[in-house]
Amino acid sequence: MTDQWTVRRSGRATKISSVAMVAFGIALFAVPFGFRTDVVQQLTTLCTLLMMAVMWNVLAGYGGLVSVGQQAYIGFGAYATIFLTQHDVTAYLAVVLAALASGVLAVALAPLLLRLRGGQFAVGTWVVAEALALLVALDEDLGGGTGVSLRGLNTIAPDWRRAYTYWLTLGFTLLLLALVFLLLRRRSGAAIQAIRDDEEAAASLGVRIMPLKFMLFVLAGFGCGAAGALTLANTLFIQPQSIFGVQWSAYMLFMVLVGGIGTYEGPILGAILFFLLQDWFAQYGAWYLIGLGAVAIAFALFLPRGLWSLADDRLPFRLLPVGYTLRPAG
């Protein structure tokens, strides 16, 4: 029976679409040369949202770890950048180091948090985020509760500063997308997708769950730290209440649920949608957030695989070779 079927990872259409997407990602680097600076700044915001969505999806979609506390890394990344620039590190180098430091923080927290499951993990991560926010607010050197500005970037001309920040953000975004792609593409991908579908069944088939979850957790910590540090580089001012705020988790939940949880393309779609919605509806304040919450509930209940599933089920091929396709041999 076995020789009647072959497993394929990609066809010609998938290869063409992959190349097109990579080319598009690289072409985005040229944006600051052709567009106004506010467009560049908006795209930077979109990229940070995209990073958060992809990282949250890595945790919840693939690891089965619903975190309500990723803002711990977002805030930590931002404040680590502040701390490093206060100690005479160049701002952009500080952003990179802060992202790595967030990954280290995730390594340190993993033994504590990864033993929790389900709702306990969700609230456990949240407590960590709250505790970090309180600790940061206590530190007067970091501006205390009133907030702090990023110094060291004001020597650069504003247009160039926005362009540099944009390039760094886009670079991080593509790096994270590439890392997730590699995770899914390699042997770990099958294991991760097995964990996504049924953790206990995967474990009984010999998938070593904890090392993979650890990897996903650290990757998400690194990515969210980078997103936080870049949010700071984009806005130049942060406050503990807002950068450690649980609204980030609400945004991530919305982007991933609406886009499609547990898919590679879903969070990207979700982030773009969320970005547009925020642009159009943010002035409605509370109503906007009520709408976000209600839409997220509706998606969780009625379209749990998100919008991307609508496209994915109809497309005759996959946009990226992250899955397996069974075809008759010959």
Next chain:
Amino acid sequence: MNWVNAVIQGVLLGGLYALFACGLSLMFGVMRIINLAHGDIAVLGAFLVWSLTVHTGIGPFWALVPALPIMLILGYVLHRTVLARSLRGGPLTPLLTTFGLAIVIQNALLQAYNPDVRSLGGAAGDIATGSWRITGQISLSYLGVLILATAVLVLGGLQLMLRRTAFGREMRATAQDADTATLVGVPASSVYARATAIAVATATLAGVFLGVRSIFDASSGPTQLIFAFEAVVIGGLGSLWGTLWGGMVLGVAQTIGATIDPQYSILAGHLVFLIVLASPHGRSLLGYRREGRPA
């Protein structure tokens, strides 16, 4: 004497946290879900009572008489409409749904009322301010004792109900194995809906006590959820009396932290929680729930 006072006030404060936590504990025990909207539901209850006191002029405790049945029905409907469906969607869906619900409730309250901070203390009269003076530095407030007594009564009542009544038996059976319980004629979805109703009602009670004791606003919910969850974990998941001890430990940690420096109050609570999580004992507490022991 300062420290003795801190411990006593902490124990009293623990009563409030235990009251917040028991609904969370009940829903976790029966349905294995953590309701991330629990704190916001409690604040919703407090706002309902606030509206009743403002529009009718009655005290907040009298306002509970119409408010509790309303919230019971609300909890029942909440389960029938949203939670029942989310329970069918796998282990992650209830978390995602209740988090979405938390965002909706919080912002709906912000829209319907305003961001102003409110208190029910004024409407409650003497009971909110009076106290027994034990020594020069130590006093027991009427309200603190009332809250603790209520928490003990509610937890004891729940425990009795679970152990002694037919409904409690159904609830324990459903908690252990919903499918098997359904096979022998216990309708799981109805048990779940009633458990949610009870949880929402106890959350309302806790929210009102919070409002009488101190202040609340539309965004108070998440903090209360975190405290409730900490109390549940410190006390040991799956044990109602443990929740009371957990609440007290958390309360004492916060008041002792506040005695050192007011800024350390909440942080001290978080640290105790994280220490319990990190300790081997904490692990066994967390492993305990796998046994399927009911709430």
